[in-house]
Amino acid sequence: MRQYELVDRVRRYNPQADEILLNRAYVYAMKAHGSQKRASGDPYFSHPLEVAAILTDMKLDDATIVAAVLHDTIEDTDSTREEIDRLFGQDIGRLVDGLTKLKKLDLVSKKAAHAENFRKLLLAIAQDVRVLLVKLADRLHNMRTLHFVPPEKRERIAEETLDIYAPLAGRMGMQGMRDELEDLAFRHLMPEAYATIEARLDEFRRKNGKAIATIEKEFVDELAAHGIKAKVAGREKQPYSVWRKMERKSIAFEQLSDIFGFRVVVETVEDCYRVIGAVHTKWAVVPGRFKDYISTPKPNDYQSIHTTVVGPGRQRVELQVRTEAMQDIARNGIAAHALYKDGRIADRETLTGESRAYQWLRRTIEMLAEGDTPEEFLEHTKLELFHDQVFCFSPKGRLIALPRGANAIDFAYAVHTDVGNTAVGAKINGRHAPLVSELQNGDEVEITRAEGQVPPAAWESLVVTGKARSAIRRATREAVRAQYAGLGRQIVARAFERAGKPYSEERLKPVLARLARANVEDVLAAVGRGEMFSGDVVKAVYPDFKEERKAAAAARPHGEAGWFGMKKAAGLVFKIPGEGGDQQNDQSIPIRGLQGDLPVRFAPNGGAVPGDRIVGILTPGEGITIYPIQSPALTDFDEQPERWLDVRWDVEEGTHEFFPARIVVTVINEPGALGTISTVIGDNDANIDNIVFRPLSADFREMTIDVEVNDLKHLNAIISNLRARSVVSKVERVNA
Incomplete structure (x- = not known):
């Protein structure tokens, strides 16, 4: 795309566009990327231009288009945030910085680095939704050119798109972008399944083309007879949606009843309900298939009325009825709030203030950002993005949207963290029910509370929302900390008593910096955990105090793992x-x-x-x-x-760190047996930490060997090689 073409695309929907700013960004990015090439061999600069073009189709403001043109400059060129701020202003600089990955991450794994970068992106989105719009357009263009990327990287990018970015687009109501992202990822991850479903859809079009046209005309005529001006158009399910429904419901392609549906677009909300009246009067309704998302919009701002009728030719016909404005939001989602209106671009307040979807996202991000590790943040974000919704009500009529599969505990935390932490029971539709009861659409839920209640740690495995999991984990952590602080409080009080010094927690506050703790509770918890000696606390308050104490000099006993903390x-x-x-x-x-x-x-x-x-x-x-x-x-x-605590390894494959294991080897009692065993372990690059011999009989000896290995695969290889030696009768691993 040429420089003038970019300006023309923006001016078509915004005649007041800042042409000088757009031109300056174009020239700057072109020079910054210089001779860089993409995997396709095209100049790298073509990528940010295509991202900008996608955003011009959404009719976004100048700053967003400029940020799209510049979005890779800080990450992939010598450009800096300071330079972008100076040349283009802090608003654009903030957008570009929000799209820039963290270059230096001292993290234990690539997965943690990925999670931390995703956290940075979402926190930037919470500050300005335009970061999200640029990022989704960036991912869409990368997916359109994914066939140029090496296979192993291609699979990772496609999985990430299906796991994160497509659901994120859906949660923001950008259904058109979500469909394309899902289908592109599906095409690369499961090419055979994609080709099969695409072939079946082609066959469906050939067989039903005339019938669809007939049904469409009959609907238009029926609505016109009722004086309703409407546009009726066919709507076909995307291949990935077809595959997902077949997988979820374990049904064949022929059993799908909603491969093809019709969208009815009218002028006013009143017309939407008039359409439903006319259709339901003419044709029989399929029970349980009516949903009114106009009176109760989805959290992503989607509004429409869905119904299924036994229509012309006795065929089941799915209808979606909406206005033009609803159609715009259904297609562009959050981006529709930034459309050119009344001769000007919507201001920042309009961009962020009108969208329930963005408000939901910002609240979710702020909640998830409280104290979790990067990996937990990523896991909880996926939980929030992935699930379909159920809508429940509080006794006062407050609507609470939850993921499908949520229970009363999730509901309690959705109302407020304090409600969840103190929940002891629930009433669902007026009847007492267990807190783990799964909620259904329309349930009224009342939570019974008890002050002083602490949520059990086991709840973390029972809930499905990220908010509930984070809050339960925090409460458990605080309860353990409070337990240690209580123990530390007793130890410190006794230490002051032994020293003959007056004690109060107020006396600790002026010396917190000397003790390297933020508050008194941290000091007491550190003493309770054994991280800080109580005498050091006394000495911090009374510097002249001296106490004789013996250093604990204990070598690690054989067969025991030492403490680390x-x-x-x-x-x-x-x-x-x-x-x-x-x-x-x-x-x-x-x-x-x-x-x-x-x-x-x-x-x-x-x-x-x-x-x-x-x-x-x-x-x-x-x-x-x-x-x-x-x-x-x-x-x-x-x-x-x-x-019990759920813990997991976070070790990259190929690590050379050693971890303790124990094996018992039964060997024939002959000269050289120990040498054979030692040689096998040494040849496998493992380390012997300790050996204990025990005679079993005159012919056999048992060796209990503590070895240090890299991982389970390494340990199994050693055991296999030992079993292959003629001097070895039996080898077993010992579990503590």
Whole structure:
């Protein structure tokens, strides 16, 4: 697209467009990208121009078009945010920066880096919806040219589009963009399924083309007879929508009743209801297929009336009835609020203030951003985006939209976090019901509360909304912290009493900086967890105080995993005391799902390695122990579900970190047996930490060996190689 063509596209819908600004952005981006090429071999500059062209079809304002032209300059060229601000203004600079990935991320995995970049993008969207519009247009053009990308990268991008960006477009009401994103991703992820469904749709068009035209004409004539001016047009399901419905309902293509439907567009809301009256009078209604999204719009602002009738020729016909304005929002969603109106572009307030979809998105993002890890943020965002909606009511008539499958706990948290945290029971449609009861459209839900109630940690696995999960996790974390703070409060009070010094929590506030804590509760919790010595607290308040204390110099006993508890970067750091307790060895342990700064260790007598499904067991006042899920020791905690924590590995494939495991090898009692075993383990690049011998008989010896391996695959390879040696009778892994 040439420079003048871009300006012409904008001026067609906005004669007052800033031509100088558009030209300056065009020239700047062209020079910045220089000789850069895309995977297709085209000049890279063609990509931001195509993104801008997509946005001109939505008739967006000058700043959004300029941001589209510049959106890759900070990320892919030598341009800086300061330079963009200086040349184009801070408004455009903020938009471009919101679209720029974080270049330096000290995170434990690529998945965490991806999640952190997505968090940055969504937080920028929460500040200005135009960031979202540019990002979706950017992703759409990348999907249109995805066939030029290498296969492995192509699959990742297509999956990400199907998981994140297509649902996001749908939640913003941009159905046209969602359909194209889904079909492009579907085409690359499942080419055979796509081709099959496309062929079946072609066959359907050939067989039913005349019948569709006949039905369309009969509807137009019937509405005209009632004095209703309407446009009636056919609407065909997209291949991905067809495939998804077939998968969800486990039905064949021939069983789908809504492959083809009709859209009726009228002038006024009153006409919408007149159409329904005329149609339902003429043709029989299919029960359970009437939905009024005009009186109760969807959260993405979609409005329409849906009905299905047994129409002309005794065929089931699906109808969508809406006005032109509703049609515009159904097609362009949130972008429709930025359309050129009355000779000018809608101002910023119009752009953000009219959309319920954007208000929902901003509230969701603000809620999800409170204290979760990047991966949790990404997981919860997917939960919020993916599900169909059910609409429920509070006793006072407040409408609450929830994902399908939500229960009364989700409802309570949707009303308010405090309502969820203190919920103890529910009434659904006036009847007492369990809090885990799944809600249906139209349910009236009343939550019973009890002050002082703390939500059980198990609730996190029962809810489906990101808001509920985040709030439950936070409440659990705060409850554990409060428990440690209570223990620390007792320890500190006794320490001051032993020192003969007066104590009050007010005395701690002036020395918080010296103790490197933000508030008194943090100090007390640190003492309760064993991270801070109580004598240090006394000395911070009374600098002249001196106390003799012995250093705990304990070498790690054989067969036990040492405690570790300091956070570093995105992993956890544990410290193993060396001889005499003087030297320490820091190692990064990438385990996700551990909140707070609790001491953590592997299970004694067996450990755990990446590839094992693992759980954490919380011991108040001591910390968390990591067990593999198959560990028989876990049966001791069956009656204590509140102590179980869901933790997961976050280790990239090919890591060279070592993790503890234990194997028992039964060998023939002959010279060289130990050498054979050691050689096999060494040849497999593993490390022996400890060996204990036990005679079984005159002919056999049992070796219990603590080994350090990279992951479960590495451990299994060692066991397999040991079993292949003639000196070995049996090899088994020991689970703690």
